[in-house]
Amino acid sequence: MSDARPLLGDDDLVTGEAVALDLPPATVGVRVASGLIDVVAEGLLLLAVFLVAGVAAGSTDEALLAVATVVSTVLVLVVVPSTVETLSRGRSLGKLALGLRTVRDDAGPISFRHAFMRALVGVVEIWAFSGVPALVCALVTTRGKRLGDVVAGTYVVRERFPFPQLRPAPMPPHLAGWASRADIAPLPDGLALAVRQFLGRAPSLNPVSRATLAGQLLEQVMPHVAPAPPPGQHPEALLAAVVAERRRRDEQRLARDAALRERLRRGGRSGR
Secondary structure, eight states: OOSSTTTSOTTSOOTTHHHHHHSOBOOHHHHHHHHHHHHHHHHHHHHHHHHHHHHHHOTTOHHHHHHHHHHHHHIIIIIHHHHHHHHTTSOOHHHHHHTEEEEETTSOBOOHHHHHHHHHHHIIIIIISTTHHHHHHHHHSTTOOOHHHHHHTEEEEEOOSOOOOOOOOOOOGGGHHHHHHSEEOOOOHHHHHHHHHHHHHGGGSOHHHHHHHHHHHHHHHGGGEESOOOTTOOHHHHHHHHHHHHHHHHHHHHHHHHHHHHHHHHHHHHTO
16 A cells, blocks of 8 residues: 555545444444335335336337336346445445445445445345345344345445544553654654554454554555664554654644743733
């Protein structure tokens, strides 16, 4: 990754393990409510399209009416949902109303292929079997996936929920000397946020993902730091040292600015 955008997307989604931490999977109950909204909306649209298609085909031409019915069903239940979820980056009407979003298993944004597979399987599991297979599958899978998600390699996350407060990363004692002497430029906002989120949630990651993310973040952070750290340091310790030192320097700068404003304020009063 060359910048912070792979970690922070256009809508503050973080790809890979990080988004799974920040945007947790939607519960089955919320997904059912979202699905009901979508079913009602699609049902009303399907009824309207049937009426228009029936009038256009004419009641005397049964073959044309049958074709119009099939085309209308495919259009409303497959093409329209796939297009809407692709253009909205994983949102349907129900998901938009309840603050949900469909993402890939690696937490990246879905493509038309993912949306199409979900909609196609949804015709069977939701419309043909009244949603029973979708509910059963959501209850037995860890991320509350329905069959369409299993086939497409996706799951649904919650976007609206209070973010937990992250405790500042402590300075590793053995790196305090190097960090205090190093030239550490301010990190881009997205990268700084990604590092803080990673450090706050690293213990909950599986070891492979934890090591991979630490290495990727360190590659993005080190161009902002000089000189290089002592050899053989753990990536997480280096990330913690950089953000802790940046926080210390920012706090000192803010304190100096506040003291200067206070002196200027007092000086202005004494000169009157």
